[in-house]
Amino acid sequence: MSAPLDSLQIGMHWFGERPGGLDRMFKALVESLPAQGVNVRGLVAGSADVLRDSGGVVEAFAGAGERLHTRMWQARRHSLSLKRAQAPDVVATHFALYSVPTAGVFGRIPRVVHFHGPWADESAVEGRGRLSHVMRRAIERAVYRHASRHIVLSRAFGELLEHQYGVPESSIRIVPGCVETERFEVAQSRAEARALLDLPNDRPVVFCIRRLVARMGLEELIDAIYVARQSMPDILLVIAGKGPLEPALRAKIAARRLESHVRLAGFVPDEALPLWYRSAELSIVPTLTLEGFGLTTIESLAAGTPVLVTPVGGLPEAVAPLSPDLVMPSIGYQAIGSALVDALLGRRALPDASACQDYARTRFDRSVVAAQVAEVYREAVAQG
Known part of the structure; x- marks a missing residue:
């Protein structure tokens, strides 16, 4: 193995405090990079408990709920302190906003951007105003311009980074998302998992875990269950997650008279998530837009449960090599409903549990x- 590198990882939140895909990936890398010869120190917004919970590796520069100017000032102060203690060999940024305060702090030290998604565009889809969108896009452009390497989760996000942000293709490297697969390989059978979760054993169960916001395609998924119910009257969809779309989803469930066919499970604790995947015949990711990878796809497969995805962003790249039948034809509710029925009735060739896990x-x-x-990282350091 090459000589160890010292890295500074600039994240958003610590996963245990603000669960999300970016934060989960950040935590996974913080915990697994040392075994690959990359020492880690990290900065995130969070509580004083972050340092303890991360084993003394990641520190919180300010509370996630502090005013923006306080977070930015404290991020700069902490980055200066870390540099004085020991300058890293490489600075890896996972969230553009918190990278801004480090401008000028690390001089010529190579920077690697982990591009988890178009922050400005995601905010716009979720209802932020035009001024907010313009400011966020400007921050992203400034941060990405000064990196020597850019890690993207999929070819789709590589093209987005190149065309929307002007990042040269030569600096982009595709590295997929990751999970601790062993944690999802639970011992319980599907029937045992359902018993523990109070789910019926005599109905086909579909599981979906998403943040409850518009771009996730959850309203279309509920309409798809209305379609699927015509062929499979006992189908049950469980949607896990929280978010501002919850009242609208409940209203749609009531309007479609699907109260006995769609269950909103709310927030699912991380330790219970493998059981929820295991309990289902299949899981589904119905995203409408801006999906670079879809970490939940791999979590489901690691639990031995096949996953259907819409043909959006990097989702097909994540699952099509396992089986092209895991990719639905479109994002429309009719197509999703038909794909669900075909999968549950065996008209789509879904991989078995062993193939999914392997x-x-x-x-x-x-x-x-x-x-x-x-x-x-080593490539970025070698380039200087």
């Missing part, structure tokens, strides 16, 4: 992905 383990386990990330 695929997740060999391609997306965090040790496999961390090795690829470490190689990009």
